[in-house]
Amino acid sequence: MLVPARVYADDALWREIAEDHALDQLCNVAMLPGVEQRVYGMPDMHEGYGFPVGGVAATRLSDGVISPGGVGYDINCGVRLLTSDLARASVTPRLERLVHELSRSIPSGAFANPRLRLDAAALDGVLREGSRSLLSRGLATLDDLAHTEAGGALEEADPGAVSARAKERGHDQLGTIGSGNHFVEVEVVDEVFDPAAAAAYGLAEGQVAVLIHTGSRGLGHQVCTDYVRLMLGLLPEWNIQLPDRQLACAPLSAPEGQRYLAAMCAAANFAFANRQVITAEVRDAFRSVLGSAASLRVCYDVAHNMAKMERHGGSELCVHRKGATRAFGPGHPETPAAYRTIGQPVFIPGSMGTGSWVLAGTDEALALSFGSACHGAGRAMSRTAARATASGAQVRHALEEQGIVVRCPSARGLAEEAPHAYKDVERVVAVVHEAGLARKVARLRPVGVIKG
Amino acid sequence: MAFAPSPSFEHLSHIGEARLRLRGASIADILQQAALALAELLLPGPPPQRPERVHEIALEADDRAALLVDWLNELLYLADRDRWLPSRIEVHEAGETHLRATASGPVMECAPSQVKAATWHGLRFDVCDGGFEAEVVLDI
Numbered sequence: 001m002l003v004p005a006r007v008y009a010d011d012a013l014w015r016e017i018a019e020d021h022a023l024d025q026l027c028n029v030a031m032l033p034g035v036e037q038r039v040y041g042m043p044d045m046h047e048g049y050g051f052p053v054g055g056v057a058a059t060r061l062s063d064g065v066i067s068p069g070g071v072g073y074d075i076n077c078g079v080r081l082l083t084s085d086l087a088r089a090s091v092t093p094r095l096e097r098l099v100h101e102l103s104r105s106i107p108s109g110a111f112a113n114p115r116l117r118l119d120a121a122a123l124d125g126v127l128r129e130g131s132r133s134l135l136s137r138g139l140a141t142l143d144d145l146a147h148t149e150a151g152g153a154l155e156e157a158d159p160g161a162v163s164a165r166a167k168e169r170g171h172d173q174l175g176t177i178g179s180g181n182h183f184v185e186v187e188v189v190d191e192v193f194d195p196a197a198a199a200a201y202g203l204a205e206g207q208v209a210v211l212i213h214t215g216s217r218g219l220g221h222q223v224c225t226d227y228v229r230l231m232l233g234l235l236p237e238w239n240i241q242l243p244d245r246q247l248a249c250a251p252l253s254a255p256e257g258q259r260y261l262a263a264m265c266a267a268a269n270f271a272f273a274n275r276q277v278i279t280a281e282v283r284d285a286f287r288s289v290l291g292s293a294a295s296l297r298v299c300y301d302v303a304h305n306m307a308k309m310e311r312h313g314g315s316e317l318c319v320h321r322k323g324a325t326r327a328f329g330p331g332h333p334e335t336p337a338a339y340r341t342i343g344q345p346v347f348i349p350g351s352m353g354t355g356s357w358v359l360a361g362t363d364e365a366l367a368l369s370f371g372s373a374c375h376g377a378g379r380a381m382s383r384t385a386a387r388a389t390a391s392g393a394q395v396r397h398a399l400e401e402q403g404i405v406v407r408c409p410s411a412r413g414l415a416e417e418a419p420h421a422y423k424d425v426e427r428v429v430a431v432v433h434e435a436g437l438a439r440k441v442a443r444l445r446p447v448g449v450i451k452g
Numbered sequence: 453m454a455f456a457p458s459p460s461f462e463h464l465s466h467i468g469e470a471r472l473r474l475r476g477a478s479i480a481d482i483l484q485q486a487a488l489a490l491a492e493l494l495l496p497g498p499p500p501q502r503p504e505r506v507h508e509i510a511l512e513a514d515d516r517a518a519l520l521v522d523w524l525n526e527l528l529y530l531a532d533r534d535r536w537l538p539s540r541i542e543v544h545e546a547g548e549t550h551l552r553a554t555a556s557g558p559v560m561e562c563a564p565s566q567v568k569a570a571t572w573h574g575l576r577f578d579v580c581d582g583g584f585e586a587e588v589v590l591d592i
Contacts, residue, residue: 020467046467049573049589053468073568073591112535112562169532179566180592218532221568221591225525228572233514245572382467383592412496413566 001030007041008369008435013427016380020047022054028243029057033251034064036317040369042324043431044378044423048072050246053323053379056372061309061316065240065249066257068231068264070320072305073224075264076271077182077215078149079325079347079375080301081358082279083202084209084286086294088188088447091208094289095186095405099448101285102184103407106278108452112172116277123171127159130269131276139280147336148301149326152272156309158262162219163226166263170219170270175277177452179410181376181417182214183352184278186405186448190355193440197360200342201299203442210296211356211444212278213349214452215305216271223267227260252318261307261318268306275301299358300336300345302326304375312370319370327373327438329363346373346438348429352406352449353399353419357429359438373438377425386421387412395419399449408451417451456583461489470567470590471574477583479516480546483523486588487541487555490524493590494531494564499539502558507538511551517577519551520588524570527555535563567592 005026009017017023022045029051030039036058045054050069059065091098107113118126125133131152134140145151177184187209192198203209216223231248235241238251250257279298286294304325307318328335329343336344343360350356354377365371381389390398392411395418399406408414433440456477464471470493474485491499507530513519527538539557546552568591577586 048468049571049591069571069573107562165529165533169529218563221532222529225529225569229522232518232572245575248572379468382465383470384463384465410566 001027003030003035003038005030005039005041007045008431008437009043010427010431013043013423013431016423017041017045022047022052025050025052026055028247029055031243032057032059032065032067032247032249033240034060036060036315040372042374043428044374044376046378048322050244051320051322054374055322056320056324056369058312058317058319058370059252061252061318064252064318066252066261066307066318067247067249067320068224068227068260069246069248070322071224071264071307072322073221074215074305075220075223076268076303077305078271078275078301078303079349080212080275080279081299081345081347082210082282082296083299084207084294084296086208086290088206088208091290095448098285098289099186099405099407099450101289102282103450105281105285106184106450107176108409108450113175116175117172118174123167124159126174126273127162127266127269128157129153130272134273134276140276144276144279144298147298148272149303152276152301154265154268156262157265157269159266161259161263162223162266166219166222166226169222170217173217173219174274175281176217177214178217179413179452182452184282184450185211185446187211187356187444188447190443190445192442194360197342197441200339201345201358201441202297203358209444210282211347211349212275214274214278216267217274219270220267223263227263230256264307268303272301302347312366321372323375324372325375326371327361327365328371329361329365331363332371335361348374348425349376350425351377351419351422352417352446353402353404354425356444357425357440358442358444359432360441361438362436364436365438368435369437373432374428377422377428379421380423381421383416386418387415389420390418391415404446405448413451457581459485461485466589469592472588472590474586475583479584480543482577482584482586483520483546483551484541484543486520486524487527487538490527490567491537491539493567495537499537499558502560504556505534505536505559506554506556509553509555513549516548517575519549520577520586521570521572521575523551524588528567528569532563535560537564
């Protein structure tokens with residue numbers, strides 16, 4: 001190891017983390033060339049491939065590398081929160097219809113979007129400009145962009161660095177959730193812990209909100225596949241030896257490293273635009289079911305699979321967050337103007353049946369974790385074990401017993417994503433709060449779930 | 453005297469992804485089993501009766517482990533692009549660094565893309581017991 005590793009956990013989470021190979025993987029990450037200071041494991045950390053899920057590592061621009069494996073196949077998988085002025089009581093009588101309308105209008109599973117097939121020029125526009133490219137289509141507003149990480153468009157993006165294969169996969173996938181743990185959820189603000197921050201984020205107890213969790217779909221998967229393959233072949237030329245081939249990387253100073261950064265940013269822009277198109281569909285569904293006054297604002301949109309060029313302690317670093325989210329505090333220049341006195345919103349989705357959390361980033365997190373916090377509850381059980389524990393029908397029934405309306409195209413997918421397959425989100429959030437990575441603002445409770 | 457193992461695949465434990473163990477008497481066996489395991493992950497149960505699509509696939513790689521990853525990622529790309537399930541596989545020729553195969557199966561209403569990619573993590577493709585054994589992790 002070139003630098004030490006630090007894991008944020010309590011005793012119970014530590015025991016869960018130590019059960020799989022996540023710690024070995026974090027130690028492997030600490031061997032990346034040019035790795036700076038320390039690598040970090042978040043309290044939701046579990047075994048992944050290459051990087052652990054919930055791993056953070058920064059590499060120096062001067063002599064460090066960028067690793068597609070440190071970003072993952074779902075580039076800019078992330079979470080967006082929409083807030084409303086609607087009270088739960090006004091939505092409950094029409095909740096079934098609302099969830100039905102959402103599931104009808106937002107393609108889930110691996111369906112393509114029949115209403116938004118992009119030609120080559122339009123797709124390049126999305127890759128270059130992200131959510132900004134949707135302004136002219138009436139699918140985004142300037143206010144939406146102001147409340148999205150990086151304004152929903154990473155400037156380093158170059159559509160020319162994205163392969164024809166990746167574009168073939170992405171051209172009809174904008175505005176789709178995908179499968180696995182992706183979702184759109186209707187939430188109710190269950191409890192507020194920091195009234196001032198909640199007010200700034202537009203959250204009040206009993207109010208309805210929407211969480212969107214998805215990423216860059218097949219386009220992002222192909223970008224990662226392409227560049228891992230390319231870099232593996234060039235490692236001997238760069239004299240880089242790795243403990244795990246999935247950590248394939250390129251020097252940030254090499255043309256291949258810069259080209260991956262440009263392709264990753266383009267895929268990230270696709271993901272921002274994906275969540276933006278879904279936002280437009282959610283708004284339409286709310287207006288259709290609840291009336292034209294049912295408006296939704298973007299609270300924030302944050303990535304949790306990304307490599308970002310950032311300045312820390314006077315050094316220019318490439319911060320890899322694999323299953324970890326930014327948690328910048330009030331003093332950071334990249335915190336949106338509206339949240340400069342509070343800190344950026346951090347979203348920690350739980351699972352379908354448990355609460356999700358809104359937290360606020362802290363200035364202290366810069367020194368504690370390169371300004372990072374966890375991204376979810378983290379899996380505690382394999383998909384196979386989850387399926388063996390409860391069927392999709394049983395999971396659906398249990399959620400309905402809690403008053404949660406569920407739509408999911410796959411019974412197997414529902415079983416694999418059952419609430420009991422995840423760590424205790426309350427415990428994970430408590431560690432984040434106590435460690436000072438981010439502080440509690442509000443807890444959300446799902447009332448409607450559309451699973452991918 | 454070692455007997456070549458019968459072609460087979462099994463799912464090993466992985467908390468977040470899918471880890472496959474593949475066995476066979478030849479490299480072709482391993483590649484075929486990998487494709488069948490992938491198809492089962494993409495869509496469990498018998499493939500639906502729908503119009504079929506056939507892909508002729510030829511690949512070259514640096515070694516047999518790389519060939520395994522490239523093969524699975526090629527199938528995933530085609531499955532996502534064409535909304536296609538690679539349910540029947542015929543490996544015509546496979547060596548340490550090359551593969552020629554025919555993959556066919558139904559074209560679906562939606563792409564069966566529960567699997568994002570085949571990864572290089574924990575990848576092995578070993579000679580053992582008169583045959584071959586491989587492991588590969590798929591990103592779900």
